[in-house]
Amino acid sequence: MKHRPLALLGAMLLSTGLVACSSSGGDSDQDAGGTTVLDVWLMRDSVSETFQKEFEAGFEEAHPDIDVKIQIQEWAGTGEKVTAALASNDAPDVIEVGNTQVAQYAQSGGLTDFSGKVAELGGDSWLKGLAEPGAWEGKQYGIPYYAANRVVIYRTDLFKKAGIDATKIKTREQWLAATEKLNNNGVQGIYLPGQNWYTLAGFIWDEGGDLATRQGDRWKGGLDSPEALRAMEFYKRLQALGKGPKDSDEARPLQTEVMAKGQVAQVIATPGGANVIAQNNPDLKGKLGFFPIPGKTPHTPSAVFTGGSDLVVPSVAAHQEEAYTFVKELTGDAWQKKLALAMSYVPNKTTLASAVASDPGAAAMAVGAANGHATPNTPQWAAVEAKNPIKDYMTAVLTGRDPKSEAANASQSIATTLNSGS
Incomplete structure (x- = not known):
């Protein structure tokens, strides 16, 4: 990919x-x-x-x-x-x-x-x-x-000012606490757009779920599973700690450009994004660090899309x-x-x-x-991404609609597309 x-x-x-x-x-x-x-x-x-x-x-x-x-x-x-x-x-x-x-x-x-x-x-x-x-x-x-996969790119100077040691952030709850502390220090703790579905996929895998599963010769969408619903709830909590738009992804606007403006402490991206940030704002050169996306427990980082x-x-x-x-x-x-x-x-x-x-x-x-995953292994997955009901589902939940019913609708859309090629 x-x-x-x-x-x-x-x-x-x-x-x-x-x-x-x-x-x-x-x-x-x-x-x-x-x-x-x-x-x-x-x-x-x-x-x-x-x-x-x-x-x-x-x-x-x-x-x-x-x-x-x-x-x-x-x-x-x-x-x-x-x-x-x-x-x-x-x-x-x-x-x-x-x-x-x-x-x-x-x-x-x-x-x-x-x-x-x-x-x-x-x-x-x-x-x-x-x-x-x-x-x-x-x-x-x-x-x-x-x-290549996503990590957390963070401002080392803002973390230091807030008294946060990034090397000690090992769990989701510690990550949430650190991000809230950053907010309390006058900066935007994280910029996370509402439709960053690759990041959501990592949380779903971390919970033990999947975007879709194959049952016999048929596919079933997985967004309405208990595991996926828990993942979406965590995503909602994390996204709420920043000012990212709920109805667009990391490319609209480019999140590296947003972070380059100087008021964002963290984004989730591949490490190459740090170079783009520094190019847009040379004052940030030498002030950007990285840590793996935290997992549910301190011993295992979050699952990521590979x-x-x-x-x-x-x-x-x-x-x-x-x-x-x-x-x-x-x-x-x-x-x-x-x-x-x-x-x-x-x-x-x-x-x-x-x-x-x-x-x-x-x-x-x-x-x-080491905890990497891929999207469902079927030639039809490209057709799912073309329509991408996952993005619409995320926006719906983040704007207050019922997670279970929206997840069921998105899962049905995924299944219909995947099974059209069976």
Whole structure:
């Protein structure tokens, strides 16, 4: 799933445009020296130019019989591009896709099944929020690549002035108390817009519920479960401690711009938001910190939505063995550590969390990522997000309407959409 922002992100003419630029197939499969040319699509901003060059050089030194050709693709229209590629006879050998997109591509039968390679790739320690959506009907098609998730970005100076130690905020109740204390010190304790549904999803998972569950061959919306209703009640309490709008999300207005104005002590966002805040208000440079979203108990942080990417190999790709070698290297421990440090990402395995210990934002993400989740694993989820009854439900509750009846209506809408593709 594209996580910039963590929302899910064209014409089919691209099937003759981008797909035609693939170097696989025919006599172009090998260069004059007999090495295999491996065509790889990575998405914009998943790697820096410096990291890309370092990886290509290192990989080709270790595998001199493979010549890697990485093409950077744009996130806009990615679904159409990949669908066209999988349906072509000239698909690239490896493609980066959003973690929640894997199901729609696997459903068509267009991806290589890596179920037999999971143990070899270290699958026992993969982040659940990347691994689970990378599987479809019991088979593993997407190999976890990198992750990102939301944390609390906070003003260190305002916390200090209020006498609050952020490192000691471990539970929801402690978080509420600290936010109220900030309010009493003349600032807005938190800016939380009413339709930040990814944050609500984390609270629902934290309570033991889900956005939707599958029962046999049918889906059931989960917003009206007792667990989800408790999560919404907590969201309402937290949102009330700030002045965020009840009828819009974190992009309208951009919450980083709101915090940059100087009167907001906290927002919930990916750590990169701190850079945007400081760019908008240079006076805040060096005054922004991070901590994981607190959970119900001090021992476990809140569940979070895991955004990020998986690597897939088209079933029609010409170089299956070489493609697997590429995937194994890029998702292996050595390059994952380097990627995490270079890009401030969370590595794909829980065992690698210490690799980002020197990066405060990424370190806070890594703590939360250990309790990461993904949206319901079905190709139809994109259609749910297109209408997004979750946002309307949240606004309805925050403006005083009955939570149970509104949750039932939203759950029915989710179920109808998901089951329309059954």
